[in-house]
Amino acid sequence: MKACDPNFAREIMEKSKTSLTRCFSCMTCSSGCQFQHIMDVKPHAIIRMVQTGFREEALSASGPWLCVGCNTCSTNCPNAIDIPAVMDAIRQTAIVEKRKIPEPNVLNFHNAVLNSIKRYGRTHKIEIMMRYKLIQRDLFSDMDIGLRMLAKRKLDLRASKVKELPEIKKLFNKAG
């Protein structure tokens, strides 16, 4: 077993602003999670890894990347732990440390959305999808759905833009 990081729990608690030492591993979070079956490490086990300092394991798990933040777990948690905030903290730590992202497609999608917000202040769906598909080098999957959405005019070709765009761009510059 690799050496554990005794400060990991404190680090994640500071970043997530939630007290995960309250967790007694009842597994309520994982049993209610809609996506636990596709996670390598399930939510309760992620929390346990953080409590016990398994830094490497927690930061390379797919679980946090497959969490969509639906808050089902945190609504059910008997100890009122903000589990999605813990997942945010783990993802952000992995990004800052330039780690290999276990679900790169998820991060690619988030980046495509954020690029759109930076560019227009709003999400321009068709461009997000095109850019995401380009990064993924997968241009043809979902083409049928894209075309049906276009036909139903659910995808605007022109982006809706914020007028005060510099305000938005500044937020991104400061954020690095």
Next chain:
Amino acid sequence: MKTSAKENNESLKEFFNKIGIKLVELTDWSCCGSSSAHCVDTDLALDLASRNLAIAPPDKPLLVSCPSCTLRLKQAHLHISEDENLQKRFKDKWGKSFNPDLKVIHYFELLEEMDFSKLAKEIKKPLTGLKFVPYYGCMLARPPEMRHAKNYHNLLENMLAALGATPLDWGSGSRCCGTFLSVAKPEAITPIINEIIQNGINTGADCLITACSMCQLNLEIRCDLKHQIPTLHFSEVLSLAMGTNKYKRWFPRHLVDPTPLLTRLGLIP
């Protein structure tokens, strides 16, 4: 909502117009950060949400329709209210003081105060015969710090039952639709969506009714069952009951056409 769910946006405005409440779009609103900003950068997520709080008129409630935007804006308002450093950050960014009294509300909070039996007397088109299952997705779930705030379980059922429809009980009404995994991991989402829709069919429902645009889209695009039932926006159904004739612009935008069902029930000609 303004693009991918125009029918939701327009029908919501139509309903409120019919009941005498005028909604005015927030001038120059920007994206709340959606599900992506908080995944990648907590500060950026807060700033994106706080811009909308900063440009909102101070003396009017900021009414939000998207459940996810509601959560982002309410949570940002809560965090800034409780933290002087964030209030300073707010002032530095937007050149004005944070307004702790700004009311950020979801439109359910307006509906909840209405007298449904009174509304039932005013409707033009009772929703008689419409058997539906309510689909909330994750909209009634929230982080622990907000768990003592009011919640709105059963509002869809109560309101639509008062207007003549028949809500059916089922177990999938609060199962998450998958949000962005529908794009990033569609192969994992299709079985989940299929199960939700199939559960609705097994319950005997003619349709699902949801108050979230993203849920509505995911339920439509990721279902590959041979036999499907439509998913209607709550606002569309409310507007139908109020006797709107604008539905002709809304229903053609659905990927699963609800018009055969609504015609069969006599809710549209």
